[in-house]
Amino acid sequence: MSRSVIGAPKLELDTPALCLDVEVVQANIQRMANFCGRASVHARPHAKTHKSPMIAQMQLAAGAIGITCAKLGEAEVMAAAGIRDILIANQIVGPAKIARLVNLAGYSDVMVAVEDAANAADLSAAAQAAGVRLRALIEINIGMNRCGTAPGQPTLDLALRMADLPGLRFEGVMGYEGHTVMLPDPQLRRDKTEESLKLLTDTADLLRSRGLPVGIVSSGGTGTHFITGVHPGITELQVGSYATMDSQYRETVGIDFAYGLTVLATVISTREDCAVCDAGLKTLTRDFGLPKVLAPAGWEMTGLSEEHGQMRRLDGPPLRRGDKVELVPNHGCTTINLHDEYHVIRRGVLAAVWPIAARGKVY
Amino acid sequence: MSRSVIGAPKLELDTPALCLDVEVVQANIQRMANFCGRASVHARPHAKTHKSPMIAQMQLAAGAIGITCAKLGEAEVMAAAGIRDILIANQIVGPAKIARLVNLAGYSDVMVAVEDAANAADLSAAAQAAGVRLRALIEINIGMNRCGTAPGQPTLDLALRMADLPGLRFEGVMGYEGHTVMLPDPQLRRDKTEESLKLLTDTADLLRSRGLPVGIVSSGGTGTHFITGVHPGITELQVGSYATMDSQYRETVGIDFAYGLTVLATVISTREDCAVCDAGLKTLTRDFGLPKVLAPAGWEMTGLSEEHGQMRRLDGPPLRRGDKVELVPNHGCTTINLHDEYHVIRRGVLAAVWPIAARGKVY
Numbered sequence: 001m002s003r004s005v006i007g008a009p010k011l012e013l014d015t016p017a018l019c020l021d022v023e024v025v026q027a028n029i030q031r032m033a034n035f036c037g038r039a040s041v042h043a044r045p046h047a048k049t050h051k052s053p054m055i056a057q058m059q060l061a062a063g064a065i066g067i068t069c070a071k072l073g074e075a076e077v078m079a080a081a082g083i084r085d086i087l088i089a090n091q092i093v094g095p096a097k098i099a100r101l102v103n104l105a106g107y108s109d110v111m112v113a114v115e116d117a118a119n120a121a122d123l124s125a126a127a128q129a130a131g132v133r134l135r136a137l138i139e140i141n142i143g144m145n146r147c148g149t150a151p152g153q154p155t156l157d158l159a160l161r162m163a164d165l166p167g168l169r170f171e172g173v174m175g176y177e178g179h180t181v182m183l184p185d186p187q188l189r190r191d192k193t194e195e196s197l198k199l200l201t202d203t204a205d206l207l208r209s210r211g212l213p214v215g216i217v218s219s220g221g222t223g224t225h226f227i228t229g230v231h232p233g234i235t236e237l238q239v240g241s242y243a244t245m246d247s248q249y250r251e252t253v254g255i256d257f258a259y260g261l262t263v264l265a266t267v268i269s270t271r272e273d274c275a276v277c278d279a280g281l282k283t284l285t286r287d288f289g290l291p292k293v294l295a296p297a298g299w300e301m302t303g304l305s306e307e308h309g310q311m312r313r314l315d316g317p318p319l320r321r322g323d324k325v326e327l328v329p330n331h332g333c334t335t336i337n338l339h340d341e342y343h344v345i346r347r348g349v350l351a352a353v354w355p356i357a358a359r360g361k362v363y
Numbered sequence: 364m365s366r367s368v369i370g371a372p373k374l375e376l377d378t379p380a381l382c383l384d385v386e387v388v389q390a391n392i393q394r395m396a397n398f399c400g401r402a403s404v405h406a407r408p409h410a411k412t413h414k415s416p417m418i419a420q421m422q423l424a425a426g427a428i429g430i431t432c433a434k435l436g437e438a439e440v441m442a443a444a445g446i447r448d449i450l451i452a453n454q455i456v457g458p459a460k461i462a463r464l465v466n467l468a469g470y471s472d473v474m475v476a477v478e479d480a481a482n483a484a485d486l487s488a489a490a491q492a493a494g495v496r497l498r499a500l501i502e503i504n505i506g507m508n509r510c511g512t513a514p515g516q517p518t519l520d521l522a523l524r525m526a527d528l529p530g531l532r533f534e535g536v537m538g539y540e541g542h543t544v545m546l547p548d549p550q551l552r553r554d555k556t557e558e559s560l561k562l563l564t565d566t567a568d569l570l571r572s573r574g575l576p577v578g579i580v581s582s583g584g585t586g587t588h589f590i591t592g593v594h595p596g597i598t599e600l601q602v603g604s605y606a607t608m609d610s611q612y613r614e615t616v617g618i619d620f621a622y623g624l625t626v627l628a629t630v631i632s633t634r635e636d637c638a639v640c641d642a643g644l645k646t647l648t649r650d651f652g653l654p655k656v657l658a659p660a661g662w663e664m665t666g667l668s669e670e671h672g673q674m675r676r677l678d679g680p681p682l683r684r685g686d687k688v689e690l691v692p693n694h695g696c697t698t699i700n701l702h703d704e705y706h707v708i709r710r711g712v713l714a715a716v717w718p719i720a721a722r723g724k725v726y
Binding site for chain 1: 378723
């Protein structure tokens with residue numbers, strides 16, 4: 001349900017409005033595709049950022065091998081939109097979830113991350129009972145210390161067991177250098193990323209030396225794509241934020257993809273050199289800091305309460321009640337998750353409204 | 364769309380699941396109603412917390428005079444559910460929003476906060492054109508320094524102008540002691556709250572001395588209700604969080620309403636004395652800190668990433684992959700805003716699934 005008429009100028013949209021500049025997003029997608037082509041690595045973009053089958057289809061059209069999801073609920077949305085090759089880069093645990101996963105495997109080529117032999121056996125048994133063969137990767141802990149097997153022998157032990165399970169098709173390994181993707185120091189980021197990736201690729205080689213097929217070695221985020229994408233032995237990148245971008249990745253981490261995602265807001269109150277706009281914590285997140293004020297220049301955000309964004313004038317023009325401001329989310333993934341729809345902007349006017357179909361699909 | 368069968372035991376729900384213990388919520392609502400009865404103050408509960416017409420109706424049935432909303436979009440949802448007396452405790456600015464507001468006034472008794480004479484004139488003109496008379500309060504800045512007129516003469520000046528506007532019906536004044544509601548020190552909270560409320564009630568008296576009718580003097584949050592509710596001259600309380608509660612108000616601020624809102628999650632990974640569950644920042648917010656682990660006892664949360672919650676064992680029982688854990692949101696208002704539905708629990712089983720109808724209605 002649109003609140004605005006197609007063809008309306010962006011600055012006339014009712015606010016707050018999550019805006020997607022589709023030409024910028026398309027250019028970001030093409031640029032990452034070009035990088036992957038040069039690096040001879042596959043892109044498997046992470047849909048947890050955009051949560052939109054439409055943007056996923058743009059990524060596939062630009063050459064992505066498939067997509068990545070964080071949750072089964074997201075994967076169900078993407079599969080229902082006709083996308084077949086989906087990696088759920090997460091553990092699927094418990095009978096209810098496993099039943100949904102093998103059901104999904106009946107109408108897509110879904111692939112799941114595994115870190116535990118008992119879970120692998122449960123997955124295999126459910127897949128067999130449903131008459132499907134479930135694709136599986138081992139998730140290796142390469143330093144983030146969240147999920148995953150220890151590199152080396154423990155991963156080999158699990159892989160050997162998985163290779164024998166009739167309901168699974170062992171496809172390879174994945175990691176995620178989540179502890180390095182946002183390191184502001186470029187050299188430190190490079191060193192720590194390469195150290196982590198070596199754990200992943202060395203383990204892949206160990207598995208191959210024991211005769212196991214390791215077709216997929218997947219890792220990487222937007223902050224490390226240019227390191228991970230050229231690392232020998234990495235076959236796929238799970239990049240997510242690059243398509244829409246956010247101020248954390250651009251301003252703090254120094255990744256220069258362009259801003260395709262903004263929030264348009266309205267000034268509802270002013271006092272001296274301060275203004276209050278109608279976008280607060282239910283519109284924008286502050287996981288890593290406050291949003292950036294894109295327009296007008298010369299203003300900064302100073303706070304977000306639930307429904308109010310507080311701004312302070314630096315050297316910008318005065319703002320009056322009713323003026324529009326444009327903000328860049330600090331963290332795209334969680335900000336997009338607050339909204340039901342994208343206001344798709346093409347050359348300054350509202351071109352479409354796209355549902356954020358996988359929003360809230362955390363289950 | 365429920366993911367679980369009505370009648371299922373809570374611990375069998377697919378996760379993460381936002382759970383509402385309806386008997387606890389009902390008891391919280393009755394307890395606040397009893398307090399308001401004893402204090403001879405009206406309750407106008409803030410629906411920005413629960414975002415549910417169902418819970419709003421429970422509050423009205425317990426004697427609330429009406430409800431409060433933060434945004435026009437929320438008020439539209441509540442009015443569509445048949446609720447008539449709605450205060451939008453916020454500025455409504457710009458032609459698109461004002462057109463929606465006067466439309467809403469055609470099928471509800473909506474009331475709006477005003478801080479500016481030009482905005483008041485715009486509202487009046489639109490109301491006149493639509494053939495309605497719009498109820499309006501002046502929002503006074505009583506120390507939070509966000510929105511609102513200065514107390515005293517500036518508020519009187521605006522009130523005199525508003526009283527002359529044919530499209531408006533001047534109803535009174537409101538404030539919000541948002542800068543005091545979470546002060547952990549009870550005496551400091553009381554002192555600062557009373558200091559703020561005096562600005563509000565003194566200004567109300569000033570307006571009355573000039574012949575203006577000030578029927579409504581509205582303020583208050585869950586953290587100050589027992590101070591604000593008995594303050595001479597306050598007629599209405601805008602309490603929100605008390606109905607569902609959260610760990611910030613209970614553990615940090617010391618408000619002893621009971622936890623009616625929890626998130627059920629599943630352990631997906633374990634390592635030594637740590638566990639990872641399937642509830643992250645897309646399921647729970649950390650506006651004021653991390654969520655509380657309600658069950659099992661003897662565990663605490665140590666971090667939230669997008670889709671993972673990290674937990675550490677203190678002196679609790681070991682957790683295994685697949686075990687369920689129950690978490691209390693740190694901030695109910697923003698956590699509820701992440702979810703599409705409540706899993707309504709009565710005596711341990713799923714009794715209903717209620718849409719969180721005003722979720723995301725930030726516009």
